[in-house]
Amino acid sequence: MPLTILNNQLGGVPPKAKDRVFDRKGKKPEHYYRDQLFELEEKGELVVHRIAEEQDAVEIETKYGRKKKVPRDMTWHHKSCGQCGHIPGYSTSIFWLLRELGYTYEDPRDQTSCTAWNYYASSTSNPAAQAAVALRNFAQAYEDGYYPIIHCGTSYGHYKEVREELIHHPKLRDQTKRVMDKLGKPMVFPEEIVHYSEWVHVMRDAIAEHQTLDFSDITVTVHPACHYHKLVVEDAVYDKELYDGQRTAVVSSLVKALGANLADYSTWHDCCGFGFRHILVSRDFSRSFATIRKIERMKEEANPDVTLTHDTGCVTTLDKSQFAAKAHGRNVGIPVMSDAQFAALAMGAHPYKICQLHWHGVDNRPLMEKMGIDHEAAWTEFEEIAAKVKSGEIEYMSWEDC
Amino acid sequence: MEHNPILVIGAGPAGLEAARGAADLGYKTLLVEKAPVLGGNPILADYAAITPDMENAERAMKRMIDAIIEDPLVEVRSETTVTAAAGDAPEITVTLAGPKGEEQITVGSVIVCTGFQHFDPGRETQMYGYYEYDDVITLVDCERMLKAENFVQPSTGDKPKRVCFIQCVGSRDRQIGNFWCSKVCCGIACKEAIEIREMVPDCQVFVFYIDMRMYGFWEDEIYWKAQEDHKVNFIRGIVTEITKRGDQVVIKGEDTTMGRPVEVPMDVVILSVGMEPSEGTTETAEIFQMPLESHGFIETVGGALNTVTTARPGCFAAGASTGPADLEDSISMAGAAVMKAAGFLRKHTLAASKSV
Numbered sequence: 144m145p146l147t148i149l150n151n152q153l154g155g156v157p158p159k160a161k162d163r164v165f166d167r168k169g170k171k172p173e174h175y176y177r178d179q180l181f182e183l184e185e186k187g188e189l190v191v192h193r194i195a196e197e198q199d200a201v202e203i204e205t206k207y208g209r210k211k212k213v214p215r216d217m218t219w220h221h222k223s224c225g226q227c228g229h230i231p232g233y234s235t236s237i238f239w240l241l242r243e244l245g246y247t248y249e250d251p252r253d254q255t256s257c258t259a260w261n262y263y264a265s266s267t268s269n270p271a272a273q274a275a276v277a278l279r280n281f282a283q284a285y286e287d288g289y290y291p292i293i294h295c296g297t298s299y300g301h302y303k304e305v306r307e308e309l310i311h312h313p314k315l316r317d318q319t320k321r322v323m324d325k326l327g328k329p330m331v332f333p334e335e336i337v338h339y340s341e342w343v344h345v346m347r348d349a350i351a352e353h354q355t356l357d358f359s360d361i362t363v364t365v366h367p368a369c370h371y372h373k374l375v376v377e378d379a380v381y382d383k384e385l386y387d388g389q390r391t392a393v394v395s396s397l398v399k400a401l402g403a404n405l406a407d408y409s410t411w412h413d414c415c416g417f418g419f420r421h422i423l424v425s426r427d428f429s430r431s432f433a434t435i436r437k438i439e440r441m442k443e444e445a446n447p448d449v450t451l452t453h454d455t456g457c458v459t460t461l462d463k464s465q466f467a468a469k470a471h472g473r474n475v476g477i478p479v480m481s482d483a484q485f486a487a488l489a490m491g492a493h494p495y496k497i498c499q500l501h502w503h504g505v506d507n508r509p510l511m512e513k514m515g516i517d518h519e520a521a522w523t524e525f526e527e528i529a530a531k532v533k534s535g536e537i538e539y540m541s542w543e544d545c
Numbered sequence: 546m547e548h549n550p551i552l553v554i555g556a557g558p559a560g561l562e563a564a565r566g567a568a569d570l571g572y573k574t575l576l577v578e579k580a581p582v583l584g585g586n587p588i589l590a591d592y593a594a595i596t597p598d599m600e601n602a603e604r605a606m607k608r609m610i611d612a613i614i615e616d617p618l619v620e621v622r623s624e625t626t627v628t629a630a631a632g633d634a635p636e637i638t639v640t641l642a643g644p645k646g647e648e649q650i651t652v653g654s655v656i657v658c659t660g661f662q663h664f665d666p667g668r669e670t671q672m673y674g675y676y677e678y679d680d681v682i683t684l685v686d687c688e689r690m691l692k693a694e695n696f697v698q699p700s701t702g703d704k705p706k707r708v709c710f711i712q713c714v715g716s717r718d719r720q721i722g723n724f725w726c727s728k729v730c731c732g733i734a735c736k737e738a739i740e741i742r743e744m745v746p747d748c749q750v751f752v753f754y755i756d757m758r759m760y761g762f763w764e765d766e767i768y769w770k771a772q773e774d775h776k777v778n779f780i781r782g783i784v785t786e787i788t789k790r791g792d793q794v795v796i797k798g799e800d801t802t803m804g805r806p807v808e809v810p811m812d813v814v815i816l817s818v819g820m821e822p823s824e825g826t827t828e829t830a831e832i833f834q835m836p837l838e839s840h841g842f843i844e845t846v847g848g849a850l851n852t853v854t855t856a857r858p859g860c861f862a863a864g865a866s867t868g869p870a871d872l873e874d875s876i877s878m879a880g881a882a883v884m885k886a887a888g889f890l891r892k893h894t895l896a897a898s899k900s901v
């Protein structure tokens with residue numbers, strides 16, 4: 144019987160990181176908001192909007208191992224407020240992907256802004272108003288028979304905070320209920336709050352199957368949105384295959400699936416510069432942070448062809464801050480777009496009619512050339528359509544024109 | 546006095562002390578250990594020196610093992626676990642699974658000493674990159690290098706110039722559900738910091754902490770010593786993120802005393818990982834139907850005045866299977882558990898002999 148002491152691992156140097164294998168086990172957090180929502184439903188306080196079977200949901204792993212359901216079909220497109228005006232190609236790319244991959248969706252025309260941005264800047268609103276806005280949108284999706292998915296990181300993160308507040312504060316539930324009664328809408332909360340990058344994550348292989356462009360020469364850096372992975376962290380999606388399950392998998396997983404080179408840089412964890420409030424109250428700081436801490440570092444360390452992110456605020460801050468730094472002769476000039484736009488380009492979407500890259504600040508023509516897109520021909524086509532709108536021949540561009 | 550043996554499960558510091566104590570009192574003891582070696586975490590995880598005396602861990606544990614190995618009253622089964630238990634003390638029939646297959650034995654009383662496991666930093670809330678960067682290591686990895694007297698920067702094999710510890714990794718964290726303080730990691734970080742300073746005198750050592758929890762004599766014997774004699778730098782603040790720039794890992798956080806952010810390159814970052822109930826502790830509790838307390842360790846029911854009695858009559862628990870514990874706690878609890886187990890068996894055998 145070997146009862147002597149073993150002198151283990153002489154030399155003692157720990158294994159290299161690549162040989163350390165993360166195996167998620169051990170104690171799991173006990174309280175899940177999902178169970179708490181169902182408890183509230185049982186008490187008759189609200190209705191939980193469940194993901195229905197026909198919505199073709201996929202279960203994916205979150206930071207602490209809980210499985211999160213992401214519906215693929217019959218989704219309700221929760222838009223972003225001001226930021227969508229800056230990059231309309233984010234939403235249109237999502238619609239295009241949904242259509243190409245054969246899924247139905249609702250593009251609501253009466254969705255309310257989540258108002259979280261002003262809340263972060265301490266300029267408006269109160270918890271009851273915040274919660275009522277969230278619930279009004281969720282009730283609308285429920286009544287429309289579609290499941291809400293959000294692409295704005297601010298709305299996504301903030302709704303999760305609202306969820307926490309509603310679960311824990313009976314008084315807030317009561318106040319919100321009174322607002323909802325006045326609106327004639329039910330108190331509804333979705334069982335999962337889902338972000339579009341999670342939808343893209345579960346669709347990445349299907350997107351890759353429909354890929355028409357070769358991205359093997361394209362180097363990509365990723366900026367994960369703070370509102371996505373730092374706020375209510377336990378809800379963000381992780382995958383053992385990506386960074387050993389140590390960084391959120393969304394966006395990066397798409398880059399890999401499309402065969403592009405995923406490049407790392409030292410400030411990946413930093414904010415894009417938008418901040419929760421800085422872009423409103425301290426804009427110069429935002430611009431400097433975006434360019435000096437993020438873009439210049441990426442340039443120096445990875446020199447990517449494009450950087451991808453998954454929030455309207457992050458796309459605009461990273462993209463539209465660069466012109467000022469460029470004017471000062473700094474080392475900038477990286478095109479920025481959302482994961483959905485990148486996926487749509489890979490599947491052959493029109494760079495202007497669908498992805499609307501002309502709204503972006505940084506010159507993205509060299510990137511398109513590297514991707515094998517004839518951007519001159521594409522621009523000519525786009526101008527032809529624009530001329531028809533201008534002449535009154537057509538009122539607006541429709542899917543038939545795309 | 547005829548009696549069924551006392552079953553001690555787990556041969557770490559607590560289990561070894563329980564077996565020794567039971568044999569010293571004249572009780573037949575069966576010591577069951579899952580691993581092929583005895584000594585528990587100090588041996589399995591290659592501890593170098595142990596606090597507060599800085600004695601060589603291997604030597605200290607060997608002394609404990611020698612105390613039982615030749616004792617005819619102690620039967621040791623290594624590579625063995627208990628897989629089932631039926632009946633009540635003093636007649637519990639346990640099924641043992643070991644190298645020679647399964648066997649059933651009836652025992653009189655049980656002392657569970659199945660200990661703890663180290664927190665896996667892959668589950669940490671902060672971005673510490675243990676699975677990404679060679680030079681981010683844990684207290685345990687550090688112990689191994691110190692034991693081998695070879696403290697180096699893992700990526701290069703060179704002597705490091707700047708090393709830091711990050712405290713409370715996997716402890717005191719509501720988000721991951723580990724609400725407790727692991728009790729020993731502040732002391733262990735100070736101990737390792739001293740050892741590093743002795744082994745690599747040119748190396749600066751920093752400790753980032755929320756608050757240093759150095760109870761009793763550890764305050765002056767380890768913490769002050771680290772600061773005053775070994776010039777270890779203590780910085781109050783949490784590091785939230787580790788990234789890599791060039792060849793170096795960079796830590797980012799906040800120095801809360803100075804009220805400003807810090808961003809410093811380091812050669813080695815040591816994560817002070819805390820204690821969680823071991824898988825063996827959770828499984829054994831289930832087999833013997835011993836309730837767990839709210840943090841997941843084995844529940845003892847006697848409050849502060851009886852730290853070893855469980856809800857199952859005749860079954861006791863000691864050491865880190867009941868919650869974060871240092872060696873002093875573990876050994877003292879083992880002694881208390883033996884006393885309770887012996888008392889339990891004695892009462893039952895006396896009662897049985899009277900009724901005959």
Ligand SMILES: Cc1cc2nc3c(=O)[nH]c(=O)nc-3n(C[C@H](O)[C@H](O)[C@H](O)COP(=O)(O)OP(=O)(O)OC[C@H]3O[C@@H](n4cnc5c(N)ncnc54)[C@H](O)[C@@H]3O)c2cc1C
Nearest residue numbers: 555557558559579585586595596660661825864865871872
């Ligand atoms: C990095 C580090 C360094 C430390 N250094 C010190 C120090 O210097 N000084 C100090 O006072 N404390 C120190 N500690 C704390 C010390 O390790 C514990 O106090 C001590 O190990 C607890 O002893 P234990 O016997 O209760 O548990 P453990 O040491 O965990 O031993 C449990 C034993 O039970 C066995 N086991 C588990 N499950 C089963 C099963 N199902 N069947 C059979 N056997 C099983 C295990 O294999 C193991 O041998 C340190 C802790 C850490 C994390």
Ligand code: SF4
Nearest residue numbers: 713716726727730731
């Ligand atoms: S002992 Fe120190 S490092 Fe360990 S959990 Fe407690 S305070 Fe944190």
